[in-house]
Amino acid sequence: CRTSQQHSIALTVCCRYVSKAAAKTQMEFEYDGPSMKTEVPGPRSKELTKQLGEIQNVGAVHFFCNYEESRGNYLVDVDGNRMLDVYTQISSIPIGYPAEFPMFTSFSSQSAFVNRPALGIMPPENFPEKLAESLLSVAPSGMSRVQTMACGSCSNENAYKAMFIWYRNKERGHNIPSDEDMSSCMINQSPGCPDLSILSFMGGFHGRTMGCLATTHSKAIHKLDVPSFDWPIAPFPKLKYPLEEFTRENAQEEARCLEEVEDLIVQWRQKGRPVAGIVIEPIQAEGGDNHATPDFFKKLRNIARKHGSAFHVDEVQTGGGTTGKFWAHEHWGMDDPADIVSFSKKMLTGGFYHKDELQAYRIFNTWMGDPSKNLFLAEVLNVIRRENLLEEVTRSGKTLLQGLYQLQDQYPNLLSSARGQGTFCAIDIRDDATRNSIILKARDKGVLLGGCGDRSIRFRPALVFKEHHVHMFLNVFSDVLAEHN
Amino acid sequence: CRTSQQHSIALTVCCRYVSKAAAKTQMEFEYDGPSMKTEVPGPRSKELTKQLGEIQNVGAVHFFCNYEESRGNYLVDVDGNRMLDVYTQISSIPIGYPAEFPMFTSFSSQSAFVNRPALGIMPPENFPEKLAESLLSVAPSGMSRVQTMACGSCSNENAYKAMFIWYRNKERGHNIPSDEDMSSCMINQSPGCPDLSILSFMGGFHGRTMGCLATTHSKAIHKLDVPSFDWPIAPFPKLKYPLEEFTRENAQEEARCLEEVEDLIVQWRQKGRPVAGIVIEPIQAEGGDNHATPDFFKKLRNIARKHGSAFHVDEVQTGGGTTGKFWAHEHWGMDDPADIVSFSKKMLTGGFYHKDELQAYRIFNTWMGDPSKNLFLAEVLNVIRRENLLEEVTRSGKTLLQGLYQLQDQYPNLLSSARGQGTFCAIDIRDDATRNSIILKARDKGVLLGGCGDRSIRFRPALVFKEHHVHMFLNVFSDVLAEHN
Numbered sequence: 006c007r008t009s010q011q012h013s014i015a016l017t018v019c020c021r022y023v024s025k026a027a028a029k030t031q032m033e034f035e036y037d038g039p040s041m042k043t044e045v046p047g048p049r050s051k052e053l054t055k056q057l058g059e060i061q062n063v064g065a066v067h068f069f070c071n072y073e074e075s076r077g078n079y080l081v082d083v084d085g086n087r088m089l090d091v092y093t094q095i096s097s098i099p100i101g102y103p104a105e106f107p108m109f110t111s112f113s114s115q116s117a118f119v120n121r122p123a124l125g126i127m128p129p130e131n132f133p134e135k136l137a138e139s140l141l142s143v144a145p146s147g148m149s150r151v152q153t154m155a156c157g158s159c160s161n162e163n164a165y166k167a168m169f170i171w172y173r174n175k176e177r178g179h180n181i182p183s184d185e186d187m188s189s190c191m192i193n194q195s196p197g198c199p200d201l202s203i204l205s206f207m208g209g210f211h212g213r214t215m216g217c218l219a220t221t222h223s224k225a226i227h228k229l230d231v232p233s234f235d236w237p238i239a240p241f242p243k244l245k246y247p248l249e250e251f252t253r254e255n256a257q258e259e260a261r262c263l264e265e266v267e268d269l270i271v272q273w274r275q276k277g278r279p280v281a282g283i284v285i286e287p288i289q290a291e292g293g294d295n296h297a298t299p300d301f302f303k304k305l306r307n308i309a310r311k312h313g314s315a316f317h318v319d320e321v322q323t324g325g326g327t328t329g330k331f332w333a334h335e336h337w338g339m340d341d342p343a344d345i346v347s348f349s350k351k352m353l354t355g356g357f358y359h360k361d362e363l364q365a366y367r368i369f370n371t372w373m374g375d376p377s378k379n380l381f382l383a384e385v386l387n388v389i390r391r392e393n394l395l396e397e398v399t400r401s402g403k404t405l406l407q408g409l410y411q412l413q414d415q416y417p418n419l420l421s422s423a424r425g426q427g428t429f430c431a432i433d434i435r436d437d438a439t440r441n442s443i444i445l446k447a448r449d450k451g452v453l454l455g456g457c458g459d460r461s462i463r464f465r466p467a468l469v470f471k472e473h474h475v476h477m478f479l480n481v482f483s484d485v486l487a488e489h490n
Numbered sequence: 491c492r493t494s495q496q497h498s499i500a501l502t503v504c505c506r507y508v509s510k511a512a513a514k515t516q517m518e519f520e521y522d523g524p525s526m527k528t529e530v531p532g533p534r535s536k537e538l539t540k541q542l543g544e545i546q547n548v549g550a551v552h553f554f555c556n557y558e559e560s561r562g563n564y565l566v567d568v569d570g571n572r573m574l575d576v577y578t579q580i581s582s583i584p585i586g587y588p589a590e591f592p593m594f595t596s597f598s599s600q601s602a603f604v605n606r607p608a609l610g611i612m613p614p615e616n617f618p619e620k621l622a623e624s625l626l627s628v629a630p631s632g633m634s635r636v637q638t639m640a641c642g643s644c645s646n647e648n649a650y651k652a653m654f655i656w657y658r659n660k661e662r663g664h665n666i667p668s669d670e671d672m673s674s675c676m677i678n679q680s681p682g683c684p685d686l687s688i689l690s691f692m693g694g695f696h697g698r699t700m701g702c703l704a705t706t707h708s709k710a711i712h713k714l715d716v717p718s719f720d721w722p723i724a725p726f727p728k729l730k731y732p733l734e735e736f737t738r739e740n741a742q743e744e745a746r747c748l749e750e751v752e753d754l755i756v757q758w759r760q761k762g763r764p765v766a767g768i769v770i771e772p773i774q775a776e777g778g779d780n781h782a783t784p785d786f787f788k789k790l791r792n793i794a795r796k797h798g799s800a801f802h803v804d805e806v807q808t809g810g811g812t813t814g815k816f817w818a819h820e821h822w823g824m825d826d827p828a829d830i831v832s833f834s835k836k837m838l839t840g841g842f843y844h845k846d847e848l849q850a851y852r853i854f855n856t857w858m859g860d861p862s863k864n865l866f867l868a869e870v871l872n873v874i875r876r877e878n879l880l881e882e883v884t885r886s887g888k889t890l891l892q893g894l895y896q897l898q899d900q901y902p903n904l905l906s907s908a909r910g911q912g913t914f915c916a917i918d919i920r921d922d923a924t925r926n927s928i929i930l931k932a933r934d935k936g937v938l939l940g941g942c943g944d945r946s947i948r949f950r951p952a953l954v955f956k957e958h959h960v961h962m963f964l965n966v967f968s969d970v971l972a973e974h975n
Contacts, residue, residue, distance in 0.1 A: 049615075056618040060626060061637050064851055065610045072605040072614050083615045094608040095856045105600045115590045118603065119866065120557040121838070123579040125550045129557050130534075130568045133541040141545060152546050155640040155840075156857055158647075162699040166716050173715040182714055190713040191692075193704055198718035207676075213855055214647040215701030219678055226852060228675040229667055230658040231651050232719060233683035350856060353606070355640075366547055367711060370698055371580045371835060372641055375860075381604065 034104055035077035038477060039451025040087040047084025075102035078467060078474050080453060088448065091478055092455035096290070096322050096465035097350035099385050100394070106384055117377050124153065124373035132376060139382040143331050145318075145346045145358055146339070152365060153356040153374025157321040157349030158212030161284070164345045164357045165216050167365040168282035168315040169201050175313065180366075201281040202236040202273055204266065204314070208292035208458075209241065211284055211319050220284050223292035223458070237269035237280060241289055242297045246422040247410075259301040263308065270312045282315035282345075283308075287333035290322040293458020294431030296424055299337040306342065315363065318343040325351030326389060326468050329399035329427030336426060351468075353385065354378035394468040402427040404472050405464065408479040416486050422461075430464040431457065443485055452481045519589055520562035523962060524936025525572040532569025560587035563952060563959050565938060573933065576963055577940040581775070581807050581950035582835040584870050585879070591869055602862050609638065609858035617861060624867040628816050630803075630831045630843055631824070637850060638841040638859025642806040642834030643697030646769070649830045649842045650701050652850040653767035653800040654686050660798065665851075686766040687721040687758055689751065689799070693777035693943075694726065696769055696804050705769050708777035708943070722754035722765060726774055727782045731907040732895075744786040748793060755797045767800035767830075768793075772818035775807040778943020779916030781909055784822040791827065800848065803828040810836030811874060811953050814884035814912030821911060836953075838870065839863035879953040887912040889957050890949065893964040901971050907946075915949040916942065928970055937966045 046054065050068035057063050074081040078101050080090040122129055140151045154160040174180045190197025205220035213227055219234040221227055242259045245251035270280045289295035309316040323333035334342045344363055349355040354374050359365065402425060409423035409432050422433040434440035440460045447454050457463040531539065535553035542548050559566040563586050565575040607614055625636045639645040659665045675682025690696065690705035698712055704719040706712055727744045730736035755765045774780035794801040808818035819827045829848055834840040839859050844850065887910060894908035894917050907918040919925035925945045932939050942948040
């Protein structure tokens with residue numbers, strides 16, 4: 006077929022094949038650029054969408070993919086369109102689209118994929134070693150304990166539970182529940198099910214299961230019609246960009262928000278729903294790529310400590326290297342940045358790190374994650390280290406942000422507030438309709454982008470997005486902007 | 491090493507090797523019986539538990555496993571102990587421990603494992619086909635739609651959301667939210683986050699994330715210290731076994747519970763927290779293997795219909811063939827058994843089936859399950875069909891229950907209430923301490939069992955548990971009981 010023929014040619018031209026045994030394997034294959042055959046979604050995607058529509062809701066389906074043909078930064082769809090992927094499955098592909106992993110060839114790893122253990126009771130022999138090689142090798146400062154989970158929402162749900170349990174033990178002065186605790190919890194009543202709360206921020210996103218959803222405030226459509234908890238919601242700073250040009254105004258705005266946080270903690274304590282924990286993203290992602298300064302986070306962390314609330318940093322979208330540091334909170338420069346750090350997406354497995362004090366004795370479910378994902382993660386981390394991908398991200402991120410600044414100067418009526426850390430960048434568009442049109446036009450030209458917030462575009466390439474990919478993206482983006490000016 | 495040498499001998503004696511290409515592969519390998527080398531946990535398990543304890547809570551870890559050496563009904567631990575597994579990773583291994591799956595050899599399936607898509611926006615080409623081959627091929631009566639999820643808790647959480655959304659649309663008379671809905675939901679307030687409830691049953695277990703946990707009432711330790719919702723909790727019938735010998739008393743008990751259900755629905759409506767849905771397990775598993783009759787479930791389903799509440803059957807533990815039918819609710823003999831059926835565990839992926847009316851337009855997350863698990867499930871279903879495993883389960887289940895009845899006659903002071911459907915059986919032990927001692931003694935003799943409820947033992951073998959495995963189990967169990975009489 007035409008597609009795979011073209012694919013072979015592209016590979017021959019721009020890459021050299023490496024043997025399976027070689028260490029670099031999947032990093033070496035890549036196409037030389039986008040290649041579009043149809044509009045997107047093309048006829049085959051439309052046909053499959055109709056087919057899937059008979060089985061489930063397809064309201065959010067963009068198009069169908071050919072993952073076998075996808076390589077590196079390029080996602081290939083079922084109509085043979087090859088797109089530069091600057092969205093990466095909602096920011097969840099760490100090192101691009103690898104063709105294969107060497108570990109699949111060994112018998113023992115097959116068994117790890119087929120026989121899924123109940124990790125909390127009967128872990129496989131290599132489980133501690135694989136955790137050490139993977140998750141522990143990138144543990145945040147001050148944290149040596151980690152619990153895996155199946156997805157981002159479960160990670161946050163269980164992190165909240167760990168904070169509630171910790172808080173109640175603190176209130177009791179020990180970890181032995183009373184008879185009243187034991188009997189009242191069975192019927193959902195306090196003191197066994199206590200009136201505790203998690204403080205979250207307007208614009209935050211922490212998942213869509215019911216505990217998480219009570220702390221998610223990015224879009225109404227996520228929350229509508231689902232019962233919730235009466236928990237405090239603080240304003241997240243609305244800063245002006247570039248941050249360094251508006252330091253005084255931004256500092257005032259952050260001070261206002263921090264004051265509100267303290268007020269809310271006091272109010273909710275008085276209401277009889279003390280704040281057991283504060284949850285925040287280092288950069289509000291889904292809510293519109295809203296940044297705050299290291300100073301804000303340092304002060305917030307101190308407020309949490311002062312009021313006896315746990316501090317939970319949600320790195321589900323920001324973690325895994327995309328900001329140029331492995332964790333976005335490393336940019337704050339703190340030794341003790343958090344009590345809990347949750348992750349998922351690029352980490353391939355969900356889970357959370359926590360301090361010893363938040364030892365979660367009653368956190369449990371059947372699967373507790375999936376050890377096959379730890380095997381992948383260990384391989385991914387090897388690639389990140391070997392290829393110095395964090396440096397790559399920092400370099401590409403600078404070029405990307407520089408390019409966005411230039412475009413913003415060129416199209417002041419169309420673009421504003423270019424911002425970012427590493428390649429975790431965003432820009433605001435005049436309005437929602439224009440934003441959506443730009444995303445669709447860029448896609449038809451072979452560049453995949455995603456939106457966030459009311460009118461922002463978020464850039465979420467994989468860690469293998471190099472400077473020449475940035476230039477390729479900027480060229481297409483510039484063409485699309487010219488059409489919208 | 492001695493273990494693998496023994497393993498080769500066992501294979502030579504009792505099995506014939508089949509080539510990879512042959513259809514039966516993993517079904518053919520099995521050991522000829524348990525083989526114990528150390529007490530359990532053995533020294534290597536203890537060492538690894540200590541190691542893992544540095545990283546995470548190990549309070550629930552039984553021992554570490556060698557999944558590479560595990561085959562069929564036999565789980566091998568890291569000390570070389572080979573045990574007949576009648577617990578199967580908390581009832582989550584469908585066809586025993588397979589050594590390998592043929593699909594791993596093809597390049598395209600490797601890509602499916604490595605490149606995890608965001609299924610809700612960019613599914614792989616074969617996704618509709620694999621859903622049809624796997625989940626849809628075993629869809630419950632009246633349901634042609636299915637949504638995959640990463641785990642059992644997420645499945646129930648999202649099923650609850652689908653019921654809330656459906657209920658609110660019904661209340662509104664359409665699916666267009668008001669401005670007040672949209673603005674109030676952003677701050678967790680009604681009407682956007684409405685005061686709706688899910689009715690659940692005392693003794694039920696539906697998971698441990700916060701929405702699920704509000705409907706879970708099997709053990710205090712699951713719920714303690716976690717804030718909850720004020721939702722109605724009905725009594726689950728406490729029946730006498732064998733059911734057919736106590737039909738009149740049991741019918742009275744069921745009538746009492748059904749009356750209470752209706753009262754609660756009315757009360758909660760009056761309280762301003764209408765019951766949007768009722769959730770129930772066909773057999774309360776974690777809560778102690780509590781059965782109810784088809785008549786109870788038929789009437790309950792009618793009560794749900796009468797009061798306009800959705801009816802959600804949680805088949806996370808009962809589904810996948812273990813009761814002798816693919817879904818336990820098939821034993822009720824109804825054309826329209828439920829509005830939602832959730833699953834996980836033996837199905838390898840989480841998710842829920844639902845009727846068209848519960849079309850869940852706003853059910854979404856990043857991964858929406860894991861398509862690699864659908865590939866496995868399709869293979870597993872092929873094996874179930876080819877080997878007529880549901881018949882096998884029915885046959886083994888009869889033998890198992892018969893054996894339990896005999897032991898119960900033999901040890902009337904020790905055992906009571908033997909009960910079961912298929913191999914999904916249980917028996918009550920004199921008291922909690924004796925139950926736990928029996929489980930540990932059986933393990934040291936090479937049989938893995940699990941507890942449930944206050945003093946029950948639950949039997950949860952894989953679907954490949956044949957009559958000769960039943961006899962092997964009964965022999966060991968009988969020896970252990972003799973020691974406890």
